[in-house]
Amino acid sequence: MANFREKALQAAAAHEAKRYFEEAGPVSTYFGQNVFSPEVMREYMSAQAYEAVLTARKTGEKIDRSLADEIASGMKSWATERGATHYTHLFQPLTGSTAEKHEAFLSLEDGAAMENFKGNALVQQEPDASSFPNGGLRNTFEARGYSAWDPHSPAFILDETLCIPSVFVSYTGEALDMKVPNLRSIQALDDAATAVARLFEPDVRHVRVNVGLEQEYFLVDEALYNARPDLQLCSRTVIGHTSAKDQQLSDHYFGAIPSRVAAFMKDFETQAFKLGIPLQTRHNEVAPGQFECAPVFSEITTAIDQNMLLMIVMQKVAEKHHLKVIFHEKPFQGVNGSGKHCNWSMQTDTGVNLLSPGKTPEKNLRFLSFYVAVVKGVCRHQDLLMASVCSLSNSYRLGGHEAPPAVMSVFSGSTLTHVFQSLLQPEGLAQEAAVKKSIDLIGSLPEIIPDNTDRNRTSPFAFTGNRFEFRAVGASANAAASTYVLNAAVAESLKDFQARVEEKLARGEAKDKALLAVIRAFLEEAAPVMFEGNGYSQEWQREAVRRGLSPVTNVPLAFQTFRKEKSVELFSHTGVLTPSEIEARVEVQEETYVKKMQIEARVLGDVCLNHVIPAAVTYQNVLIRNIQGSKEIFGEEYLHLCEADIETCRKIAGFINALSADVKTLVETRKKANRMENMPERAYAYSTEVKTLMDKVRESADNLEMLVDDALWPLPKYRELLFF
Numbered sequence: 197m198a199n200f201r202e203k204a205l206q207a208a209a210a211h212e213a214k215r216y217f218e219e220a221g222p223v224s225t226y227f228g229q230n231v232f233s234p235e236v237m238r239e240y241m242s243a244q245a246y247e248a249v250l251t252a253r254k255t256g257e258k259i260d261r262s263l264a265d266e267i268a269s270g271m272k273s274w275a276t277e278r279g280a281t282h283y284t285h286l287f288q289p290l291t292g293s294t295a296e297k298h299e300a301f302l303s304l305e306d307g308a309a310m311e312n313f314k315g316n317a318l319v320q321q322e323p324d325a326s327s328f329p330n331g332g333l334r335n336t337f338e339a340r341g342y343s344a345w346d347p348h349s350p351a352f353i354l355d356e357t358l359c360i361p362s363v364f365v366s367y368t369g370e371a372l373d374m375k376v377p378n379l380r381s382i383q384a385l386d387d388a389a390t391a392v393a394r395l396f397e398p399d400v401r402h403v404r405v406n407v408g409l410e411q412e413y414f415l416v417d418e419a420l421y422n423a424r425p426d427l428q429l430c431s432r433t434v435i436g437h438t439s440a441k442d443q444q445l446s447d448h449y450f451g452a453i454p455s456r457v458a459a460f461m462k463d464f465e466t467q468a469f470k471l472g473i474p475l476q477t478r479h480n481e482v483a484p485g486q487f488e489c490a491p492v493f494s495e496i497t498t499a500i501d502q503n504m505l506l507m508i509v510m511q512k513v514a515e516k517h518h519l520k521v522i523f524h525e526k527p528f529q530g531v532n533g534s535g536k537h538c539n540w541s542m543q544t545d546t547g548v549n550l551l552s553p554g555k556t557p558e559k560n561l562r563f564l565s566f567y568v569a570v571v572k573g574v575c576r577h578q579d580l581l582m583a584s585v586c587s588l589s590n591s592y593r594l595g596g597h598e599a600p601p602a603v604m605s606v607f608s609g610s611t612l613t614h615v616f617q618s619l620l621q622p623e624g625l626a627q628e629a630a631v632k633k634s635i636d637l638i639g640s641l642p643e644i645i646p647d648n649t650d651r652n653r654t655s656p657f658a659f660t661g662n663r664f665e666f667r668a669v670g671a672s673a674n675a676a677a678s679t680y681v682l683n684a685a686v687a688e689s690l691k692d693f694q695a696r697v698e699e700k701l702a703r704g705e706a707k708d709k710a711l712l713a714v715i716r717a718f719l720e721e722a723a724p725v726m727f728e729g730n731g732y733s734q735e736w737q738r739e740a741v742r743r744g745l746s747p748v749t750n751v752p753l754a755f756q757t758f759r760k761e762k763s764v765e766l767f768s769h770t771g772v773l774t775p776s777e778i779e780a781r782v783e784v785q786e787e788t789y790v791k792k793m794q795i796e797a798r799v800l801g802d803v804c805l806n807h808v809i810p811a812a813v814t815y816q817n818v819l820i821r822n823i824q825g826s827k828e829i830f831g832e833e834y835l836h837l838c839e840a841d842i843e844t845c846r847k848i849a850g851f852i853n854a855l856s857a858d859v860k861t862l863v864e865t866r867k868k869a870n871r872m873e874n875m876p877e878r879a880y881a882y883s884t885e886v887k888t889l890m891d892k893v894r895e896s897a898d899n900l901e902m903l904v905d906d907a908l909w910p911l912p913k914y915r916e917l918l919f920f
Contacts, residue, residue, distance in 0.1 A: 200423055201910055207419035208916075211518045213455040217463040228472035230278070232271055232351040240270030252347040254545075255402070256383060259347060264315025271351055272301060272313035275358040283313060285321045285343035285362035286505075288374045289328045290784045292587075292674050294504050295364075297321070298357055318360065320344050328364075329784040330372055341366050346375065348497040352471050354508070361501050370777055375497075377772050378676040381683035382496060384770040385542070388690035392569070393544050395697065395707065396562040402545040405683060407499040408663075410490040411506065412481055412534035412671050414522040415457060415920070420912040421520040425807075426799050430792075431524035431672075432589070434800040434890070435808065435897040438530035439915040442484060449482045454920040456517065457487065464506075464513040465489075471509065473502045482598065483531035485918040493539065493663075496683075500675050503536070523672040526592035528914060529894075533593030534671035535600075538678060541663035542566065552662040561711055564615070565693065568718035570664065571606050573689030574657055575725035577681070577766060578604035579746035582656070582668065583757040584681040586785075588792045590670035591751045597732050600656035600668045603740045603747035605727040607655035613728055616719055619712070654731030684770045693718065752879035755785045786879045790869075793882040797866050800890055801859045807910045808897045812852050815904045819845045848903055855896040862889040 219226050237246050245263045252259050259267070275283070284296040299321070301311040321343045328341070342365055349361035364373035371377055382405055389403035421427050426434040443449075453461065461478050468475050477490040491502065507523060514521045526533040542550040550566040553559075574581060582604050585594070595602035608616070652658050656668040669678050693714055700710035724743040729736060740747060748754045757763060758778050767773035773781070819841045826834040835842075869881040901909060 201912055204417075204419040204423035204912060205916060207518075208417035211417060211419075211456065213459040214517070215459050215463060216516045217466045217513070219466055223469050227469045227474075230353040230470045231472040232274055233472065234350075236274060237270065240274050241266055245270070249347050261315065261319065264319050266315075268313045268315045268318035271318065271358060271360075272311060275351075275353055276301060276311050278353055279356050280353050280358045281356050283317075283358040283360060285345065286359045287343045287362045287364040288504060288674055288676065289364055289372060290374070290781065291329060292374075292672070292677070292788075294508065295328070296357075296359070318345055321362070328372060329787060330366065330780060341372055346379070346497070348379070348495075349501040350472065350498075352505075354471065354505075355512075359505075370774070370780070374674045374676040374680075375500075377680040377767075377777070378500070378683070379497065380772045381680040381687065381770065384687040384772060385683045385690070388687040388694070389542055389550065389566070390544075391694050392565060392690050392697075393548075393550065393562075395565075395694075395711070396558070397544065397546060397548070400544045400546055400548075403542050403550065404545070405496040405679070406493045406541050406543055406549075406663075407496040407675070407679065408491060408493040408539035409499055409503045409675055410477075410488060410535075410537040410539070411503065412486065412488045412536065413510070414483070414485050414524075414527055414534065415460070415487060415514070416485065416520045416522060416917055417920075418515075418518040418520055420917055423912050424917070425803055426796075427520075427522070427527070429799050430796050431522055432527040432592070432796075433529065433914075433917075434796055435803060435894050435901070436529060436911075436914050436917075437898040437901045439484075439913070439918060442531050442914070442918065443482050446482065448480050448484045448486075451480050453478070453480060453487075456519075456920055460514060460517045460519055461487070461489070463516065464510045467509050467513055468506055471502075471505060473506055473509075475506075481532065481534075483528070483918070485528075485920070486532060486534065493541070496679060500679070503675060525587075525589045525670045525672060528918065530914075531918070532598040533596065535593070535667055536669045536671050536673060536675060538666040538669045538675050539660070539663045540666060540679070540682065549662055551659075551664070561708065561715075564619075564715050565711055566690075567612075567659075568715050568722060569689045569693045570686050571608075571722040571726065572692075572718045573685035573687075574604065574606055574682075575722040576689065577685040577763070578725050579754075579757045580760075580763050580766070581666075581678070581681055581685065582746070582748050583754040584678040585668045585670060585673065586748060586751045586754045587670060587673065588751065588789050588796075589672055590668075591748075593670065594668060594748065601654065601731040601736070601747070602749070603731075603737065603745050604657060604725055605655050605731055605736075605740070605745075606664075606722075606725050607652040607658040607728060608726060609652075609659060610728075612659065616726075619716055620719060652728070652731070655727070656731070680772055684766055684772045687770050688766055689718075750880070750883055752786060752789060752876060752883050755782050755789075755879070756876070758782045758785075783875065786875045790875070790879050790882050793886060794866065794870075797862060797886055797890055800893055801863060803911070804855055804859050804893060804897055808900055809852055809855060811908050811910050812848050812900045812904050815908050816845055816848045816852070818905065818908075819848075844903060848900065851896045851900050851903070855893060855900070858889060858893045858896065862886070862893055865889055 234250065237249060245266045248259045248263050249267065251257050282298040282300050284298045286294055286296050289295050301313055302309060303312040343362040346361050346363050351358060351360045363375045365376060366372050385405060386403050390400055393400040393403055424433065426432065465475050474492045475489055476492050479488055481488050510521045544550065553563045582602065593599045658665050666678060669675055696714045697710050700713060701707060724745060727736065737747065759782060764775055764778060767778055768775065823834065823838045823841050826838050830837055865885050869878050869886060872878040872881060
């Protein structure tokens with residue numbers, strides 16, 4: 197195996213920077229060329245069909261099935277002209293990734309071959325549902341599941357296949373994907389936010405959610421990746437000693453991008469541009485081997501669909517460059533992990549960003565109304581929001597000093613904090629100010645403008661000038677798993693805000709006075725989650741508990757938050773999830789957690805027994821032969837001459853024995869957990885007993901890595917994996 201590592205290092209050294217997808221001319225000349233965009237639709241369908249698709253996107257109105265054949269025909273003509281031979285409904289099952297089943301356009305009619313694509317094939321497809329996780333919504337023998345076209349996102353061509361963004365539901369109508377609850381939450385938020393926005397601008401008809409997803413990732417040479425069974429099977433290193441030099445000098449962060457990485461970046465950006473993904477940023481991240489890309493803001497459904505597509509594109513392009521893209525949140529112990537920072541805001545159909553402070557008192561009153569509604573919703577469901585980002589892979593990252601703490605807090609910045617403190621003056625002063633000049637109370641405060649305060653990287657939910665940044669979302673996650681929770685929480689809060697304002701207006705209070713009163717009330721109710729300090733500090737961890745916030749100390753226990761009465765009421769009242777769909781999602785989360793830990797534990801045992809211990813024994817034998825030879829030549833003097841060899845041999849023997857015994861115990865503990873019929877109990881056992889043993893096994897293996905001759909060590913080391 198040591199020879200395998202040597203060959204992998206030689207192969208990695210031979211890989212050079214090279215471009216594969218260069219395009220002549222500026223990006224604008226080929227941007228979106230593989231997308232069935234509104235501009236393209238005009239060419240391939242009638243005005244009636246075109247308007248029907250646009251209306252469906254804007255208002256959610258269903259498209260008349262009588263127009264489906266024409267729309268499908270237009271899509272097929274466009275796609276086949278560009279070399280597409282197949283079509284697929286691309287959907288997002290509860291696995292957290294994407295799924296697709298390709299169907300050929302080819303059909304035979306009277307023995308003649310021709311391309312065919314009917315409206316019923318566009319609108320609905322049956323990809324089979326039996327093997328996807330469903331949390332008990334369907335029996336294994338009940339396989340039928342439907343993917344249905346979602347017109348909110350445009351169709352596109354990838355690998356000569358027309359890809360149709362879709363939802364995925366069971367035969368009985370339950371949501372089996374991430375997209376359906378997200379679409380429901382968007383509608384709920386639209387309704388609630390529009391009602392509040394009309395208090396300030398009666399012409400508002402809709403409010404949409406905009407999202408920008410910053411995608412962090414690691415790159416590893418393909419040859420080195422293939423020499424690490426743990427990276428191949430777990431997407432993370434289950435053993436591995438830290439490199440003497442890693443990120444401590446911060447010299448990789450925003451540094452010059454390595455040539456080979458830059459070539460890869462330019463190639464996947466080119467492919468992304470053709471698919472209409474508006475990437476804007478690329479840079480080195482903090483950890484060596486870690487990078488980031490980010491698009492401009494867009495409507496939430498499109499943003500999430502494009503992010504999932506981008507992950508596919510990056511992995512495909514990486515193959516050309518003999519690289520592997522790792523989206524796991526913590527593939528390497530001891531260096532920063534990766535997130536998918538979710539920048540979230542709301543915008544009216546009249547073009548107003550509802551989270552952008554204004555330069556007039558009236559605009560700031562609107563801004564504060566929406567701001568406090570968001571924070572109040574986050575406070576009320578802080579435990580649910582943190583549970584929404586929980587997974588095995590993200591658990592290795594959250595709570596560390598390079599990622600958001602595992603407890604929710606909202607950072608507002610010094611200027612807004614000053615505004616809030618002024619609003620929450622002693623009752624007498626506040627009443628007097630509100631009665632005499634309620635608008636001036638806002639106007640007399642410092643002007644609230646974007647970026648007039650510093651950022652707080654220790655906050656999971658920070659205000660950054662005109663949006664909130666939810667930094668706890670994991671790099672490998674489908675962001676919809678968190679946004680549907682956030683959307684629902686804010687929708688509920690906005691409904692409450694409107695009801696309280698309307699109640700005061702019905703009593704004859706002036707609108708400005710009523711708004712200020714509710715803003716104050718929401719600020720007081722949201723106070724527990726508002727924190728401006730260092731979220732990494734132990735003081736905040738203790739203070740958060742005192743405030744009644746719920747830190748994530750155990751992932752399977754966090755999953756139970758979805759089962760709480762408060763959470764079930766939220767999803768039911770907003771129409772985002774039914775009780776059965778909630779229960780199904782928790783079961784899928786638990787089962788996925790257990791299966792991934794099973795895989796990691798088994799890989800850890802395999803690597804230790806079949807790679808680490810044989811290498812350690814081989815080196816131990818080298819030391820023993822040296823000691824024996826010295827004794828033959830020097831007699832009793834060998835004890836002094838071989839003192840270091842003897843001590844090293846003794847240490848290796850100790851770690852080998854500990855490793856062998858702990859792996860055996862790990863196997864027994866894992867089997868004991870597997871016998872537990874209750875899934876929550878099994879998941880908890882894995883998260884405590886099994887995980888504790890895995891950490892113990894890793895410690896012995898990592899110690900052996902520092903003792904065994906480098907030439908004999910079988911697995912590529914961190915210093916080889918992380919640096920280009």
